Amino acid sequence: MPLLSRRLRAALLATASATLVAAALPAPEPLGIGDRLFPELGNPGYDVLAYDIALTYHGSNTKPLDAVTKISARTTAPLDRINLDFARGTVLGVEVNGRSVDFGSKNEDLVLQAPRRLPAGAPLNITVRHTSDPAGAADDGGWVRTADGLAMANQADAAHRVFPGNDHPSDKAYFTFRITAPRKLTAVAAGLPTGRTRHGSTTTWTYRTEHPMATELAQVSIGSSAVLHRTGPHGLPVRDVVPAADRKRLEPWLAKTPAQLEWMEEQVGRYPFETYGVLVADSPIGFALETQTLSLFGRSFFTEPAYPEWYVDSVMIHELAHQWFGNSVSPATWSDLWLNEGHASWYEARYAEEHGGGTLERRMREAYKLSDGWRADGGPPAHPDGPAPGQKLSLFRPVMYDGSALVLYALHQEIGVAAFDRLERTWVRVHRDSTATTADFTRLASGIAGRDLTAFFDGWLYGKTTPPMPGHPDWTSAKPA
Template sequence: MPLLTRRLRAALLATASATLVAAALPAPEPLGIGDRLFPELGNPGYDVLAYDIAFTYHGSNTEPLDAVTKIRARTTAPLDRINLDFARGTVQGVEVNGQSVDFGSKREDLVLQAPRRLPAGVPLNITVRHTSDPNGSGDDGGWVRTADGLAMANQADAAHRVFPGNDHPSDKAYFTFRITAPHRLTAVAAGLPVEKTRHGSSTTWTYRTEHPMATELAQVSIGSSAVAHRTGPHGLPVRDVVPAADRKKLEPWLKKTPAHLEWMEQRVGRYPFETYGVLVADSPLGFALETQTLSLFGKSFFTEPAYPEWYVDSVMIHELAHQWFGNSVSPASWSDLWLNEGHASWYEARYAEENGGPALERRMREAYKLSDGWRADGGPPAHPEGPAPGQKLSLFRPVMYDGSALVLYALRQEIGEGAFDRLERTWVRVHRDSTATTADFTRLASGIAGRDLTAFFDGWLYGKKTPPMPGHPDWSSAKPA
């Protein structure tokens, strides 16, 4: 609907003046921050500092949740309107800096009329009362229905199908979650528990993050769950959330997490967050997801007898590695995704090699054979192709996984193991709790190597063809079909 102030709307109704109608504010339009792959994702003009999101779950995972999303932000440019990313919910009312405001929507943007023109550098407090609808979720993400409730799978561009916000990883913020559900259910979320309050037939669970988080990494789970607690390195609280009926069956896998944490810390440094654990959803998920502090897995991943132990362990390492690469150090744009998936695949492959899986060199040689085909199908690692007309973009192609781990293998071959290990540790330390770009990584690598690696990275990250592998002149890549 057009964005009209209440006073202006009253004047229009009173006068029925065509000239006043023509002078009314224009209809809402979607904006974006200019991401090459998601041009309408994210919003200009403000920086979100914190979210406070309250969900009320009524006991059915087909019924919309009642929700209130509070956003504490700061303007970075003068604003007459404020765009939020939001879809798949009904908005009942909005306040900006304590005043009710008019709002409209266009495509997947919720557009708010500011109560007055807001200059740059001032506080911006937004309250949106809305529903959060699990219906329609599927391959496009958002809420995931489980056998006993709901969980979230927001990557890459689906958090705004759950709650309004600035849905781009370049704008990380602190989160508080307040989940109200029937007594018989357990609610968990990213971060640490703050409070648990019973009232009537319901319980409200409150969780808060101690580190900033990208919207795509948010996690809330509601269901008939058991929460298993254990201790990780340096006294780190580890909590796993599993279907209550499967707790004993899953324990042999869950108890591995402290050792997995120690393995990663030996290679890249101390775990970057306040807690970690595994969320096992009773849902036919075809993927795992590195939601911050609580990685999401489908139950069948742990119960499928065809999966060898080393494989299950290595995928658990993949999601754990993301807590450093992708979560603590987040991509500044979605074209930087190779930094997330390449590193997670790299540590997955290294763990597999040490624990009964294929040798790293063998896996990388196989990836090299396929690399030209992967680049032809989806673009080079740091410049993935956009969507075909009318089709939803899928970023998560093979070139992002082993195709990007191959870049790291080539880099280690080029600069040596010692320099490579220093690069990895320095990268996650320097950019902790922030975002970073491919250019940041290549610049740091050159500094640690003590020489300009621009030509090396240009070929490996942006070339249509895979460059020769340092140290392996006999490796070849098959021609794309």
């Protein structure tokens, strides 16, 4: 709806024309921060510091949840209007800095009229009362319906289909979740629990993150769940959330997590968050997702007998590795996604090699054969193709996985084991709890290698064809048809 003041809205209903009203208050317009791949995601003019999201689940995963999203932010430019990303729910009312304001929507933006012009550097406190609708979740992300409730799968551009916010990984913030659900159900969320209160037939569960998080990594699960606790390295609390009926069946897989944490710490240094665990959803999702502190997996991933043990283990490592690469160090733009998926695939492959899978070299040689075709189909690793006209963008292509791990293999060959190891540890330490770009990575790599690697990275990250593999001049890539 257009942005109309209460007085103008009343006047419109009485005598004024739409033309006069539109002249006084222009219609809302969607904004974005200019991401090449998702140009309308994110919003300029403010920096979110914290989200406080209250959700009330009424016992049915087909009905909208009642929700209140509070956003604490600071303006970075003068603002007359504030744009939020929000696409699936009904907005019932909005306050900005304690005052009710008018609002409208356009495309996937919720546009708020500031109570007055806000200068740069001003506090910005927004409260949105809304619904959060699981309808359509199977099509384009956000809520995932499970056999007994809901979970979240927000990557890459679906968090704003659950709650309003600044839905771009460049604006990380702290999160508090307050989930009210029927007493027979269990609610969990990213971060650590800070309270649980019963109100008659319902229970409210509260969780907070101790580190900033991108909106795409938020996780809330509601269902008939068992929460299992164990201890990881350095006393790290590890909690797993599984369908209660599958608790015993899944325990052998879940018991592996502490040792997997130890393995990753040996590679890149200490785990970067306050807790970790696995969320198993009783849902036919065909993917796993690195939601922060609580990685999401479909139930069949652990119960399908056709998957060899080394494969399941290595995918668990893939999502765990993301806690460093993608979650703690988040991409500044979506074109930097190769840094997430390339590193997670790299450690997945290395773990598989050590635990009964094929060798890293064989996997990388196969990737090299296919690399030119992957680049032709989806663009090079650091410059993926945008969507075709009228189509939704799908970023998660082979070039982002083994095609990007191949870049790291080439770099490993180019600068040597010691320098590569130092690069990995330095990268996650220097950029912890922040965002970083491809240019940040290539600059750090050059510094650690002691020489300019610009030409190397230009070919491997941006070339239409795959450069020769250092140390393997006999490797060839099949030309795309």
